[in-house]
Amino acid sequence: MDVSAEIERAIEEMERGELLSTVWAAIDEILADTSNPPSPPLVPAELELNTHPQPVESQAEGYGACIPMMADPHMFEQQNPLMAAPTMYDGLLCQGDIIQPGHLYSQAGAYSQGQYLPYLWPEADVPTATAVSHPAAAPQPCNIAPVVKLSEGQSLRWVGVWNGEMLYEVIAEDHFAPPVSTAPPLNTSKSGKRKCESQQDENRPYVKKPPNAFMLFMKEQRVNVEAELNIKGIRTAAAVNTVLGRKWNSLTKEEQAKYYDKAEEEKWLHAQRHPGWTTRDNYGKKRKRQRKVKASASNPEEDTQQAKKLCVTPVQTAVMESSSSLTEAPHTKTRMMEPCDLQTVLGMEAPQTQTVLVQLPHTQTAVTVPVFDMCHLPQVYEVSPASWLDPPETASTSLASPGPLTLTQIESTHSEDVGGQVSPSDSQLKPPSSPHCTASAALL
DNA sequence: CATCCTTTGAAGCGT
DNA sequence: ACGCTTCAAAGGATG
Numbered sequence: 369m370d371v372s373a374e375i376e377r378a379i380e381e382m383e384r385g386e387l388l389s390t391v392w393a394a395i396d397e398i399l400a401d402t403s404n405p406p407s408p409p410l411v412p413a414e415l416e417l418n419t420h421p422q423p424v425e426s427q428a429e430g431y432g433a434c435i436p437m438m439a440d441p442h443m444f445e446q447q448n449p450l451m452a453a454p455t456m457y458d459g460l461l462c463q464g465d466i467i468q469p470g471h472l473y474s475q476a477g478a479y480s481q482g483q484y485l486p487y488l489w490p491e492a493d494v495p496t497a498t499a500v501s502h503p504a505a506a507p508q509p510c511n512i513a514p515v516v517k518l519s520e521g522q523s524l525r526w527v528g529v530w531n532g533e534m535l536y537e538v539i540a541e542d543h544f545a546p547p548v549s550t551a552p553p554l555n556t557s558k559s560g561k562r563k564c565e566s567q568q569d570e571n572r573p574y575v576k577k578p579p580n581a582f583m584l585f586m587k588e589q590r591v592n593v594e595a596e597l598n599i600k601g602i603r604t605a606a607a608v609n610t611v612l613g614r615k616w617n618s619l620t621k622e623e624q625a626k627y628y629d630k631a632e633e634e635k636w637l638h639a640q641r642h643p644g645w646t647t648r649d650n651y652g653k654k655r656k657r658q659r660k661v662k663a664s665a666s667n668p669e670e671d672t673q674q675a676k677k678l679c680v681t682p683v684q685t686a687v688m689e690s691s692s693s694l695t696e697a698p699h700t701k702t703r704m705m706e707p708c709d710l711q712t713v714l715g716m717e718a719p720q721t722q723t724v725l726v727q728l729p730h731t732q733t734a735v736t737v738p739v740f741d742m743c744h745l746p747q748v749y750e751v752s753p754a755s756w757l758d759p760p761e762t763a764s765t766s767l768a769s770p771g772p773l774t775l776t777q778i779e780s781t782h783s784e785d786v787g788g789q790v791s792p793s794d795s796q797l798k799p800p801s802s803p804h805c806t807a808s809a810a811l812l
Numbered sequence: 813c814a815t816c817c818t819t820t821g822a823a824g825c826g827t
Numbered sequence: 828a829c830g831c832t833t834c835a836a837a838g839g840a841t842g
């Protein structure tokens with residue numbers, strides 16, 4: 369017997385409010401199974417969500433290094449084309465006051481030098497319109513990390529993205545102390561040198577710049593060029609790079625565009641993994657020998673101070689991801705996050721997960737209230753766009769024609785899967801290229 | 813062992 | 828705004 373079909377049929381016969389209650393009851397039930405102490409009361413259908421800026425304390429580092437939610441309430445007022453359609457998350461989380469991925473990104477804004485990357489949460493001085501446009505048409509997040517209030521004394525706090533999915537932690541309101549990150553340094557370069565000076569001071573990894581288009585091209589073509597040059601007895605990297613530079617310049621715009629797109633994608637991912645990071649953090653850390661000698665000779669202590677100053681950004685983990693019609697945005701593709709990245713985000717081992725797909729009525733996309741229980745068998749709920757289950761539609765028709773409400777128990781995945789880079793998003797229900805917006809929650 | 817060399821592009825920095 | 832500097836990758840060469 370197909371359990372999913374049975375559930376779907378039962379759901380179709382239910383009233384909406386009853387259904388929502390049932391959904392949340394199911395969620396709560398799993399929470400109760402996986403949490404200790406017991407889960408809070410059932411969340412009412414009129415789920416209260418707090419999208420206003422939430423002061424987050426004790427998050428300067430580690431797992432809790434969630435973004436400072438210093439947001440501007442007006443950010444949610446920014447119009448996104450997606451929002452012209454029926455609200456995503458309608459009913460469950462929307463009602464005009466819920467997490468709306470489309471609102472997590474602002475539309476307008478220039479990506480200018482010296483400002484912030486699209487996905488950054490500057491510490492204090494960001495005006496409302498700091499949002500940046502992703503050159504590759506990615507949506508832009510606003511400077512908000514919403515806190516979803518689940519019920520009395522319990523909320524979801526966004527902690528980052530894992531495998532392209534939003535991760536939330538379930539937080540008790542009296543339990544805001546985040547675990548200390550055990551994430552290993554991200555610098556996996558074989559040399560291990562050139563770490564940020566302040567890393568040792570603040571135990572923070574040196575985050576390298578994302579590669580630009582040419583770097584990606586070099587990476588891809590290096591082997592070929594090396595093979596060619598090796599025949600001639602030329603093996604120095606400098607010589608190879610010279611050839612690669614010529615090859616790059618001989619490419620057509622269309623050929624180069626592929627690498628520019630990829631670079632934008634890499635940049636976006638990089639910012640997802642390292643919110644708050646800018647190239648400024650590395651600036652001056654890798655000086656030429658001459659400069660370094662000069663600097664250290666002049667005032668080494670000042671250098672150290674400068675290094676500290678340059679690397680003040682905490683490891684922030686909150687990243688939002690949009691979805692829907694922005695199917696061409698690089699970030700909408702299915703991605704694998706290394707276990708160590710998950711550690712960076714969550715500050716702990718990749719959890720075992722159980723996934724539930726919830727498709728909401730009158731919605732084209734639904735919200736996720738997935739839960740990671742780090743102590744027991746974690747539960748992950750995944751709410752996916754209706755398009756995952758329905759035949760392909762255009763974005764507009766999909767928005768205009770809400771799909772049926774379904775609640776599907778998908779499957780359980782285990783930490784081995786995560787370690788093997790199989791994530792909740794790898795559910796067979798989801799076409800890899802489908803737009804999606806999901807969230808996960810860590811239950812602490 | 814740290815840095816140079818060599819390329820292009822992105823971004824920081826100083827003027 | 829403009830120009831210069833730094834850093835991304837690579838690995839042999841150099842100090």
